[in-house]
Amino acid sequence: MxxxxxxxxxxxxxxxxxxxxxxxxxxxxxxxxxxxxxxxxxxxxxxxxxxxxxxxxxxxxxxxxxxxxxxxxxxxxxxxxxxxxxxxxxxxxxxxxxxxxxxxxxxxxxxxxxxxxxxxxxxxxxxxxxxxxxxxxxxxxxxxxxxxxxxxxxxxxxxxxxxxxxxxxxxxxxxxxxxxxxxxxxxxxxxxxxxxxxxxxxxxxxxxxxxxxxxxxxxxxDSLAGPSEVLIVADHTADPEFLAIDLLAQAEHDPNSKAILVCTDRATIDETMKKMDRLITTLNTEDVCRQSWKDNGAIYLADSMQEAIDLANEIAPEHLEIETDNEREVAQQMRHYGSLFVGHYAPVAFGDFVSGPNHTLPTMGTARYSNGVWVGTFIKTPFHQFVNKQGCLNLAQPTMNFANIEGLPAHRDSVRLRVERMK
CATH class of the missing domain: 3.40.50.1980 (Nitrogenase molybdenum iron protein domain)
Known part of the structure; x- marks a missing residue:
């Protein structure tokens, strides 16, 4: 690397x-x-x-x-x-x-x-x-x-x-x-x-x-969000112009936005930077893009696709693009990300606006243990148990044993009194 x-x-x-x-x-x-x-x-x-x-x-x-x-x-x-x-x-x-x-x-x-x-x-x-x-x-x-x-x-x-x-x-x-x-x-x-x-x-x-x-x-x-991020995993099959504009699309969000390119092919990286130099001058967000890319942009030349995958999983980005050969196989090995964009025609912009999955996503590596906003964010899952007399008898002894082990006599007696009432 x-x-x-x-x-x-x-x-x-x-x-x-x-x-x-x-x-x-x-x-x-x-x-x-x-x-x-x-x-x-x-x-x-x-x-x-x-x-x-x-x-x-x-x-x-x-x-x-x-x-x-x-x-x-x-x-x-x-x-x-x-x-x-x-x-x-x-x-x-x-x-x-x-x-x-x-x-x-x-x-x-x-x-x-x-x-x-x-x-x-x-x-x-x-x-x-x-x-x-x-x-x-x-x-x-x-x-x-x-x-x-x-x-x-x-x-x-x-x-x-x-x-x-x-x-x-x-x-x-x-x-x-x-x-x-x-x-x-x-x-x-x-x-x-x-x-x-x-x-x-x-x-x-x-x-x-x-x-x-x-x-x-x-x-x-929902979460404690930081500045927006994208990480693009690419190889020699990626279109440098697509890579360049996708990096700029992330950079134009905010001067603190983070855009990362992880690529296995040096020639593709070099051509992407040339395309970026041209494309950035066409944007009315040029100043923001330049500041964001200068301060927060990163480029990694990976020795293999597996190394690129491992780095992506380690960084756990908010947005993760896959622009490679066999993109579905590569995507299957990704484990830590907020939202995944697979294929040469899948820019993050679709997810930002209209594809359907939520765009409020984990940042700053928190995708290792959390996910974006979804319907489950608004739903709690309380538990219940219905216990009849037979169930009470079947659960009684181990429960009273635990109560004794943990020094909770009222817990023990809340069971004992019910068992005695059934006799």
């Missing part, structure tokens, strides 16, 4: 100042509720508002600000995401079976959370796709009350109309114009006008991520 280019800096680091800033924001929202949200709207979003709640009239007005092609594109993407999420939901079944012990039934149920909050970032461009990924999936899971929020978008004084339309098409029950750590706090603890939620999902900046970390335990979260 030869490293031809390394990332020059870490893409995400916590610091004491960030922790304390977020802590203060959360405490303010807990103490002052809506008043704090309105003050933060003025401070951060330059909005003079009386409430963060978006009215039906504002949603209706958003449709009038969005062209029909955009609306149809959002509907198409919502249909794709809903189809996949509903098929996932069909895989999740309740279970109720007889135990090995007579008189005992055991099992579990699939129960959606009652209420969730879906956070939609407002970056350099509107992100209606992120609204769809959270809200549509929550609805497919069976969540009854799905709330959505997004910060005000520059020039509109409220949520970007394309994002509002996406929230509505996705089926949001409540929509709030709020963002940052204060939005996470409002969802986690409630305010005078916002009822607290059970679960918060969706990506955000470092303030949002830190806030999710701090409220975890008081409310559930």
């Amino acid at each position: 030869k490293i031809l280019k390394q990332a020059e800096k870490k893409t995400y680091q916590r610091d004491a100042a960030l922790t304390h800033t977020v802590m203060d924001i959360i405490e303010n929202v807990q103490t002052n509720g809506d008043k704090a949200l309105i003050e933060y709207a003025a401070k951060f979003d330059h909005m003079d508002i009386d409430t963060v709640r978006i009215s039906p009239e504002q949603v209706k007005a958003a449709y009038e600000q969005v062209d029909e092609e955009t609306i149809e594109t959002i509907r198409f993407a919502a249909g794709q995401i809903r189809f996949f999420a509903e098929k996932q939901r069909e895989c999740l079944k309740d279970l109720n079976i007889p135990s090995r012990v007579e008189g005992v039934e055991i099992g579990h149920r699939m129960i959606p959370v009652d209420r969730c909050g879906c956070y939609v970032p407002a970056g350099r461009h509107p992100l209606p796709s992120s609204a769809l990924m959270g809200i549509v999936t929550a609805k497919a899971a069976g969540v009854q009350e799905v709330c959505a929020c997004s910060p005000a978008y520059a020039g509109y004084g409220t949520i970007h109309p394309a994002v509002l339309v996406a929230m509505d098409i996705a089926g949001a029950d409540e929509i709030y114009c709020m963002g940052g750590a204060q939005a996470v706090a409002a969802f986690a603890y409630g305010t005078q006008s916002i009822k607290k939620v059970d679960l918060i999902v969706g990506p955000g900046n470092k303030f949002v991520t830190e806030a999710k970390r701090q409220v975890l335990g008081d409310v559930g979260i």
Whole structure:
């Protein structure tokens, strides 16, 4: 393995100042509720508002600000995401079976959370796709009350109309114009006008991520996301122009985005870099791409495909592209990734918007033990046991033995008294 280019800096680091800033924001929202949200709207979003709640009239007005092609594109993407999420939901079944012990039934149920909050970032461009990924999936899971929020978008004084339309098409029950750590706090603890939620999902900046970390335990979260990533595994069959544009597509997300190429062929790497030099000048995101690639881009020349596969599994990227000969065989050996894109005609862009699987994915190597948002994110699986008299007798002795071993006499007697009652 030869490293031809390394990332020059870490893409995400916590610091004491960030922790304390977020802590203060959360405490303010807990103490002052809506008043704090309105003050933060003025401070951060330059909005003079009386409430963060978006009215039906504002949603209706958003449709009038969005062209029909955009609306149809959002509907198409919502249909794709809903189809996949509903098929996932069909895989999740309740279970109720007889135990090995007579008189005992055991099992579990699939129960959606009652209420969730879906956070939609407002970056350099509107992100209606992120609204769809959270809200549509929550609805497919069976969540009854799905709330959505997004910060005000520059020039509109409220949520970007394309994002509002996406929230509505996705089926949001409540929509709030709020963002940052204060939005996470409002969802986690409630305010005078916002009822607290059970679960918060969706990506955000470092303030949002830190806030999710701090409220975890008081409310559930999906994950703690870092900057977006792609790793492309390629060989001599890959098209250098495809490789170059896919690396740039990742780089243009954010200056902290990470794009990695792992290739077994030096000539393909060299040609890819030539294509990148040409293509980058055609993009209006050129400055972001250059900064991201300079700071965080990496290139590895692997001695074999197995070495490339091993490195990909070690890095465990958010997005993993396979552009090789025998791509399905290579894909089968991949074990750690957020979402997999197989074939020379499978760019990450499809997954970002319309192919169906969720684009809220694990980053920073957490794909080694976690997965992206899916219907299961919104569903808890509590267990049950039904025990009749015969089952009680059959379980009694080993249970009382365990209670004695662990020094829990009331546990022992909760069984003993029932057995004695049956005599």
